[in-house]
Amino acid sequence: MRISINRHADTPVYLQIKNQVRDMIFSDVLPEGMLLPPERSLAKDLEVNRSTVIRAYQELKADGLVGSQVGKGTVVLHQTVKKSSLAEGYINPLPWYQLFAETVTSSNDNIIGDIMAITGSDNVISFAGGIPAPSLYPIEIMREIQSELFETANRELFLHSPVEGHYPLRESISYLLRQRQIVAAPKDTVILSGSQQGLDFMARVFIRPGDTVIVEEPTFFGAIQIFRSAGARVIGAPIDKEGLRTDVLEALLVRHKPKFIYTLPTFQNPSGVTMSLERRYQLLNLAYQYQLPILEDDPYGELYYESTPIPPLKALDRHGYVIYLSTFSKSLFLGLRVGWVTAAPQVLAKFAQLKQMTDLHVNTPAQLLLDAFIRKGCYERHVAVLRQEYAARRDKMLRALEKYKVPGISWDKPEGGYYIWCKLPDNILRHKLVANASKRGVVFLPGEAFYPDGTQGDTHVRLNYTFASPEQIETGIKYLLQAVRETTITAGNHENERNLKPLV
Ligand SMILES: Cc1ncc(COP(=O)(O)O)c(C=O)c1O
Incomplete structure (x- = not known):
């Protein structure tokens, strides 16, 4: 039972508890016969006095919403009394959980x-x-760049950016990609609000309810949640010390005919595993053979602590099958919310269309700040x-x-x-x-x-x-x-x- 207490509110705490329990009863979150937590344990959980909970329960009893059952505790009663007669002019609370779309209610992590x-x-x-x-966090340098930007501010800083992103930043990203051995022009990239948005767009572009997506097992939980919300069956393919088990993958491709394969080949989240070069080629070959896009998520690739890592799949892909996502969240800070997708023009056109419909573009000052940070060599x-x-x-x-x-x-x-x-x-x-x-x-x-x-x-x-x-x-x-x-x-x-x- 989830109750939140606002200690700064004017409504007394016992009444907040009573009202929230009442709302849960009326919206069937607490159905008839449901046992309420014992007063002592609820008081402990909410960090309130036991007498506060006792008072809330007493009022609920007085309203005929709950009753005491010997040997059981406090249970929700059958609501024969019409809700409207409980209090003059009482309006039933909205049964939110009955109204939410399945896809959203099901992901309750x-x-x-x-x-x-x-x-x-x-x-x-x-x-x-x-x-x-x-x-x-590079606070000082960011502060300097930001003041420079605002001192020399022209209107550009305060205006809309293009849907695909601020062009100079896309140029800077091409420069960073070359260090990851990916050759991509600025037009091959669309700037996103973090790679999380890329995962969401991927789902919206490719998944119809009932479609299958193959992911590594284990994989990033945010991706499982997003694909599932779009109605996908998310099927796991095992990994070992060399990354995705391509021998098992082929049977899964035949059996499930997925829409795409989602992989984190470099310093995987959560396992830390890096896919070997051989497996990378095997995976690409399977993708070509079964004509399947690969979604490569690479937030960690440049954070290597030994030798330079194996090139990303995108660098090895000669046929434009790989949709490459990356982000500045892990190398700079999460709140920046700047990531990007580098992919075939057909895919980018769809992503740009969704970007325009969702939030038009990533916020302009953040894009300009980041671009200056990269151009001055601060990023490297x-x-x-x-x-x-x-x-x-x-x-x-x-x-x-x-x-x-x-x-x-x-x-x-x-x-x-x-x-x-x-x-x-x-x-x-x-x-x-x-x-x-x-x-x-x-x-x-x-x-x-x-x-x-x-x-x-x-x-x-x-x-x-x-x-x-x-x-x-x-x-x-x-x-x-x-x-x-x-x-x-x-x-x-x-x-x-x-x-x-x-x-x-
Ligand atoms: C594998 C993976 N993909 C995507 C994301 C989301 O990153 P962003 O902050 O860019 O949305 C994360 C963040 O933890 C991640 O680990």
Whole structure:
């Protein structure tokens, strides 16, 4: 039961609780016979006095909405009384959940939302988000460029940009792409509000309800959510240390006739795996053979910590089958909301059409700021700093994992990107781990979120090493592995299990 309390509102807290429960009863979110949480536990969850909940329940009882059942607790009653007679002029609340389109209501990933919501709070060490290190934001340089832009501002800064994006920025992106071995003219790119928008447009351009999309297993949860919202069946293809298993993929292509294949070949999210060159060619050949577009999502490719990485699929594709998405979110900051798609002209025309219908273009000052930042050479210098710092944080996390290691836990060293994908001991009480770790002030993302069918992945957790400071990494891993140890079933651990209280 989700109740939100506004402590600054004029309405007393007991009344806020009563009204929200009443609305849930009238909108059938709480159907007849549903047991309400015990007063004590609701009071604890909402961090209010027990007497406040008692008063709310008493009023609900007085209105005939709930009743006490011996041995059970407080239950929702059958509503024989017409709602309008409960109070003069009472208007039934809108039954929102009955009105929402299936596609939106079905994607209710609250666990991720809840975990992300506490990322950044004091006393929480977060390995959960895919967030760049705040201490490395290029604030000073951005400030200088921004003042220059505003001092010399001509109208361009305040006007609409072209739907496809500010042309000089598209030129700058061509320059950056060449360093990734992709040869693309400015006209081959459309600027987007982050690559998340690219995933959404992909779904809108290609997916009709009932179509199939093949994704890696595990994969970025945001993509699963978007494709599914468009009505797609999302089918997973396994990966191993060389990336997507192209031997298994072929059978899936034959069986499911997908609309496209979604892949993160370089420093994959969440596994950190990089697809080998051989697999890249095999994947391209399968795409050509079955005439299938490949959506290559590459937010992490330039964040390499060993040798320069294998070229993106887009660089190897000679026939325009690859639709390439990338972003500045991971190399600069998430709030910038600038990403792009580089693809065949037919696909770009559709993306531009959707861009125009959705939000016209990415905000003009952000595009100009970013373009100047790249042209002055600041971007390349910044990414070089990130490579050094993130390599150090990755190594710090690897060392901490080694130092506080528990039996049955294992991981691979990612050669770049943001994440370590950690395998848990087999005998762990997985559903308790999030709560147990968060009790110690550490959050991470559980593996299930990254699998289309949600039944796998509980063997793993994703640990981000870019956001937490080096000191926090050491402490966080120590606490996390303590939590793992305590949540692992061994004789004597059953007692601890009972006392866990979730933070999220
Ligand atoms: C694989 C992948 N694709 C897309 C995105 C979305 O990025 P953006 O901020 O550019 O929308 C993310 C962000 O975490 C990601 O990891």
